[in-house]
Amino acid sequence: MEPMSDQSPHHAYPDHWEADVVLRDGGTARVRPIATDDAERLVSFYEQVSDESKYYRFFAPYPRLSAKDVRRFTHHDYVDRVGLAVTVGGEIIATVRYDRIDAQGRPASAPADEAEVAFLVQDAHQGRGVASTMLEHIAAVARERGIRRFAAEVLPANTKMIKVFRDAGYTQQRSFEDGAVHLTLDIEPTAESLAVQRGREQRAEARSVQRLLAPGSVAVIGTGRTPGGVGRTVLRNLLASGFTGRVYAVNSSFPAELETIDSVPAHRSLRGIGEKVDLAVVAVPADRVPQAVTDCGEHGVRGLVVVSAGYAERGAAGRERQRELVRRARSYGMRIIGPNAFGIINTAPAVRLNASLAPESPATGHIGLFTQSGAIGIAVLSGLHGRGAGLSTFISAGNRADLSGNDVLQYWYEDQDTEVALLYLESFGNPRKFHRLARRTAAVKPVVVVKGARHSGSTPPGHTVPVSRVPDATVSALMRQAGVIRVDTVTEMVDVGRLLADQPLPAGPRVAILGNSESLGLLTYDACLAEGLRPRPPRDLTTEALPQDFRDALAEALDDPGCDAVIVTAIPWVGENGEAHTGDGEVLAAALREAAASRPAKPVAVVHVEMGGLAGALAEAASTAPPDAPAGPAAQAPPGGRAALPPGGPEDTGRQGDTGGQEGPGEPDSARRVRRIPAYPAAERAVRALAEAVRYARWRRQAATPGKVPEFLDETIDEQAAADLIDSLLGPDPDPRGRPLTHEEAAGLLGLYGITVRPALPAPDVESAVAAAARLGYPVALKTTAPHLRHRSDLGGVRLDLPGEEALRRAYGELTGLLGTPAELRPVVQAMAPRGVDTVVRASIDATAGAVLSFGLAGTPSELLGDTAHRLVPATDRDASELIRSIRAAPLLFGWRGSAPVDTPALEELLLRVSRLVDDHPEVVSVGLEPVVVATRGLTVLGAGVRLAPAPARTDLGPRRLPSY
Numbered sequence: 001m002e003p004m005s006d007q008s009p010h011h012a013y014p015d016h017w018e019a020d021v022v023l024r025d026g027g028t029a030r031v032r033p034i035a036t037d038d039a040e041r042l043v044s045f046y047e048q049v050s051d052e053s054k055y056y057r058f059f060a061p062y063p064r065l066s067a068k069d070v071r072r073f074t075h076h077d078y079v080d081r082v083g084l085a086v087t088v089g090g091e092i093i094a095t096v097r098y099d100r101i102d103a104q105g106r107p108a109s110a111p112a113d114e115a116e117v118a119f120l121v122q123d124a125h126q127g128r129g130v131a132s133t134m135l136e137h138i139a140a141v142a143r144e145r146g147i148r149r150f151a152a153e154v155l156p157a158n159t160k161m162i163k164v165f166r167d168a169g170y171t172q173q174r175s176f177e178d179g180a181v182h183l184t185l186d187i188e189p190t191a192e193s194l195a196v197q198r199g200r201e202q203r204a205e206a207r208s209v210q211r212l213l214a215p216g217s218v219a220v221i222g223t224g225r226t227p228g229g230v231g232r233t234v235l236r237n238l239l240a241s242g243f244t245g246r247v248y249a250v251n252s253s254f255p256a257e258l259e260t261i262d263s264v265p266a267h268r269s270l271r272g273i274g275e276k277v278d279l280a281v282v283a284v285p286a287d288r289v290p291q292a293v294t295d296c297g298e299h300g301v302r303g304l305v306v307v308s309a310g311y312a313e314r315g316a317a318g319r320e321r322q323r324e325l326v327r328r329a330r331s332y333g334m335r336i337i338g339p340n341a342f343g344i345i346n347t348a349p350a351v352r353l354n355a356s357l358a359p360e361s362p363a364t365g366h367i368g369l370f371t372q373s374g375a376i377g378i379a380v381l382s383g384l385h386g387r388g389a390g391l392s393t394f395i396s397a398g399n400r401a402d403l404s405g406n407d408v409l410q411y412w413y414e415d416q417d418t419e420v421a422l423l424y425l426e427s428f429g430n431p432r433k434f435h436r437l438a439r440r441t442a443a444v445k446p447v448v449v450v451k452g453a454r455h456s457g458s459t460p461p462g463h464t465v466p467v468s469r470v471p472d473a474t475v476s477a478l479m480r481q482a483g484v485i486r487v488d489t490v491t492e493m494v495d496v497g498r499l500l501a502d503q504p505l506p507a508g509p510r511v512a513i514l515g516n517s518e519s520l521g522l523l524t525y526d527a528c529l530a531e532g533l534r535p536r537p538p539r540d541l542t543t544e545a546l547p548q549d550f551r552d553a554l555a556e557a558l559d560d561p562g563c564d565a566v567i568v569t570a571i572p573w574v575g576e577n578g579e580a581h582t583g584d585g586e587v588l589a590a591a592l593r594e595a596a597a598s599r600p601a602k603p604v605a606v607v608h609v610e611m612g613g614l615a616g617a618l619a620e621a622a623s624t625a626p627p628d629a630p631a632g633p634a635a636q637a638p639p640g641g642r643a644a645l646p647p648g649g650p651e652d653t654g655r656q657g658d659t660g661g662q663e664g665p666g667e668p669d670s671a672r673r674v675r676r677i678p679a680y681p682a683a684e685r686a687v688r689a690l691a692e693a694v695r696y697a698r699w700r701r702q703a704a705t706p707g708k709v710p711e712f713l714d715e716t717i718d719e720q721a722a723a724d725l726i727d728s729l730l731g732p733d734p735d736p737r738g739r740p741l742t743h744e745e746a747a748g749l750l751g752l753y754g755i756t757v758r759p760a761l762p763a764p765d766v767e768s769a770v771a772a773a774a775r776l777g778y779p780v781a782l783k784t785t786a787p788h789l790r791h792r793s794d795l796g797g798v799r800l801d802l803p804g805e806e807a808l809r810r811a812y813g814e815l816t817g818l819l820g821t822p823a824e825l826r827p828v829v830q831a832m833a834p835r836g837v838d839t840v841v842r843a844s845i846d847a848t849a850g851a852v853l854s855f856g857l858a859g860t861p862s863e864l865l866g867d868t869a870h871r872l873v874p875a876t877d878r879d880a881s882e883l884i885r886s887i888r889a890a891p892l893l894f895g896w897r898g899s900a901p902v903d904t905p906a907l908e909e910l911l912l913r914v915s916r917l918v919d920d921h922p923e924v925v926s927v928g929l930e931p932v933v934v935a936t937r938g939l940t941v942l943g944a945g946v947r948l949a950p951a952p953a954r955t956d957l958g959p960r961r962l963p964s965y
Contacts, residue, residue, distance in 0.1 A: 365501065371423070854883075926946070
């Protein structure tokens with residue numbers, strides 16, 4: 001943070017308004033409040049603004065700022081008068097301010113809820129999206145200070161500023177008065193303004209990644225004079241990859257007479273390079289990195305790959321070095337990959353970049369790979385290379401202090417060279433955002449994730465991100481909801497990635513199995529059943545089958561409309577002397593390719609045993625798919641999508657473009673697309689990959705018609721009354737830790753959302769229990785509410801179906817005699833509910849993942865087996881239906897073994913009501929309904945627990961900003 005001092009006494013300096021942002025061209029800048037010691041910076045900034053821009057701002061010639069102006073523009077109370085500055089390299093490049101006004105447009109103080117707003121952007125930085133970014137941030141500040149509307153006067157000729165207001169997505173009014181356009185904006189967020197904001201975020205962050213992956217020139221800082229060493233290795237790999245841009249070697253210890261290293265110009269500093277440098281690979285010791293970053297910033301370098309170690313992975317001192325590294329780089333507008341990074345690769349023929357420690361560049365392909373671990377990156381690169389799979393891009397982010405998997409997803413979403421996204425993640429910097437981006441990307445191309453450090457309970461060394469309390473099983477369920485294919489190992493990630501990259505998506509789960517081994521076919525059949533596929537009985541071609549027999553059988557299976565995918569099994573042929581041989585592997589591969597290329601596009605996978613020749617031939621060989629047979633899942637993206645990012649960066653072309661995120665990338669040229677048939681050495685691996693493709697294809701078909709929330713809920717929900725009740729229950733000075741509601745309070749709040757909780761009357765003694773039962777009517781239940789016994793019927797804390805007073809008195813005596821005194825047990829009496837299935841509905845808020853809705857059956861078995869389903873809030877009707885059907889014990893709800901099916905529509909409605917309650921009121925941090933007895937008609941909520949707390953901050957709804965460091 002830049003130094004601040006001598007602040008206005010009206011309000012403390014609001015440092016939480018400071019933020020790093022990515023601009024439209026991919027560069028970074030800092031937004032912060034203007035302070036009193038900004039006077040010199042403000043004057044310097046104003047001197048660099050053109051006369052025309054000054055005229056547009058002040059409606060008159062205004063060549064310079066007077067001392068009075070400088071004081072007025074640098075002294076604010078941060079309530080009624082606020083100014084924000086955008087800085088790069090510590091210098092101001094733009095300002096925005098608001099002044100609270102009354103109904104007559106005169107200066108006012110709270111509670112007036114309108115403010116006049118004005119912008120000024122240096123001409124050299126216009127067109128970078130600075131003004132739209134400032135509008136988001138000043139609007140968020142204004143809302144925090146109780147302002148709901150902005151007023152602005154703009155000259156008609158100032159079309160750029162009019163467009164900024166017009167395209168923001170806020171509700172607005174326009175009029176023409178006294179030669180100026182008068183604009184009034186309601187700055188409350190709308191669905192349109194949020195879509196605009198996220199569309200701009202996507203384009204800016206994608207562009208920031210593209211600037212790193214497609215540089216025109218690269219400098220390796222820390223290149224050694226002798227072979228070996230990190231810097232020299234990166235330089236060697238850059239040259240070996242055939243990088244199409246310019247390369248420079250930089251080392252302050254180079255002798256003055258040294259002109260080249262490996263035929264590359266050698267320089268002692270960046271200042272000696274007379275041309276622009278787009279990307280710098282920093283490979284110097286950690287104590288020399290700060291100076292290298294400063295040199296890069298002053299030379300105009302656009303981005304950094306920091307392979308140097310010695311940062312957060314080394315403890316507290318390293319974490320502080322890492323924070324300073326990010327601060328310094330962002331202050332100059334640069335993004336960082338690393339530190340402790342393995343490097344980046346881009347195989348595009350126009351780039352051919354290998355700025356990494358990988359000795360061999362992978363082949364050009366359609367798989368994008370992101371890892372947070374260099375070792376895992378090496379393993380996956382090797383696995384893909386060994387199986388003939390190519391990559392589009394590779395990023396190994398190390399400590400991922402700045403650029404993360406979220407940024408790369410933003411890039412891959414539009415990158416037409418990437419059709420499958422593979423990510424190895426050890427931590428989530430922003431789980432809410434990851435879920436949103438992954439869901440959008442998965443709608444047009446597969447996203448496959450391996451999550452490391454699942455059970456360690458802490459963040460891996462070097463990753464300075466919040467630790468989520470969400471269990472790993474919940475994380476997995478939420479990924480599935482977003483369409484993410486989560487696998488357990490990097491081997492499975494490679495297996496699934498290869499199938500998705502080279503084969504079309506299956507239309508369904510019906511699988512044909514054919515091959516020359518009956519036993520291997522049966523193993524494949526069993527594996528299909530275990531994965532939920534619908535295999536046909538294997539077709540045994542016998543060990544005497546020739547390659548043409550495989551070709552004909554595969555062609556027949558692909559022509560069959562009742563077949564969605566084919567698995568071919570193959571073992572070596574047995575010769576006349578009894579010895580196995582695989583010499584016909586290449587011939588068999590050619591036969592399989594011929595059949596697949598000439599038939600309807602359906603996925604084909606091969607399972608082989610000791611047939612390396614076949615696997616190698618299938619990996620190396622390519623075939624051209626017919627024009628009517630799209631290859632690969634990306635070919636099934638909806639038409640009309642945006643083109644890849646142009647070299648000059650995307651432009652905001654109006655509202656239509658800003659509301660992006662609804663369309664995917666354009667379709668690839670499938671007629672020229674290279675296809676390979678993936679081969680697997682085990683049936684289980686091939687089937688698992690195919691099963692993941694089937695599940696993903698099903699999700700993608702469903703995502704094309706998203707669910708909704710039934711409108712009738714609005715008629716039975718009193719949102720305002722619930723808000724008033726929550727405010728009264730929390731009180732004027734709520735405890736930050738929150739408070740649990742009593743049974744009566746919880747029932748009252750839930751009732752406002754149409755959720756009826758069956759009354760439970762306290763029974764502090766046996767006579768009170770008898771009186772309560774008489775009031776409710778027999779039969780009744782007697783149960784304890786002590787936390788350690790709640791819902792523990794297995795411990796005797798619940799007695800059901802008590803038909804009369806005698807049975808109730810006897811049960812009360814047994815309960816207190818066995819488990820403790822009434823004061824300890826806190827018993828209650830409740831009327832019996834109709835017979836049904838006991839279930840549990842819960843919702844809770846995690847600080848990092850957001851609100852999660854959960855469902856399962858009540859009782860120890862479900863808890864012991866973890867048989868619970870989860871969805872993010874807000875839930876749709878489809879989410880509610882899937883929640884109920886996705887638990888393993890779901891058959892109990894649908895008539896298992898002849899029992900009557902229960903009222904699942906009523907259960908789905910209850911789930912939607914709980915979701916709506918938590919979504920409408922973030923102060924409701926947890927809800928637990930247990931048990932919910934679902935009968936053949938209707939359901940009964942017998943127990944309810946609700947906890948309230950001050951609403952947590954929703955950073956995902958605020959203005960665009962990079963994660964803080």
